[in-house]
Amino acid sequence: MKLLYKSEQFNLKNNVASITTIFEKVNDSIEGNDFVFSHLIVDDIEVYDKHEDYLKEHIGEIINVEIVTRRTKEMIWETMTSVNSYLERAIPALRTLVDESYEKFTDKTWNGINQLAEGMQWILQFTSFTKNAHQQPSNWDSIEESVKKCEESFSELIEGIEVQDTVLISDILSYEVTPAYEELRKNLVISLKDERFLKNVN
Structure with a gap:
């Protein structure tokens, strides 16, 4: 099989040992650069998670594996747009x-509550990634503060779930989670108007 990254091309054997080589190349491609690993394209199929499992499952038949990276700011912008759409x-x-x-x-x-929890985990991952980047979008402090409120409301929600207090759960969803989500979306919309940040995503 062929491993592709930008203009480089490597010939690998169709065996499990080659999977290690692929991920070594992923690490080399982002180390010291302002890039992050996005996903793999395996024979025209985009694979965004459980990469190793997918490769192992299809190792005998793979022809091409392409490493796709994104500039850090581009990844922040794309994810921020996706989070905003999710909240909408x-x-x-x-x-x-x-x-x-x-x-x-x-x-x-x-x-519905389980799906909300999964969405919250994704939002926290986005926040952690963006916080550790070299540059954050405008209004970032307000976004972080909104996410903190969301996280606190989910902590209260978990307490209600643990004691199976359905009235308390409904109250927290209504008076804590919903306003926190609304505030987060408002702050994301402000950031998504930051044309300077957008122009630098290339």
């Missing part, structure tokens, strides 16, 4: 979830 959908869904939860807690309610 999540906030109305959260309001509906709250209304329904006050009437009756169902499996759908618990599934």
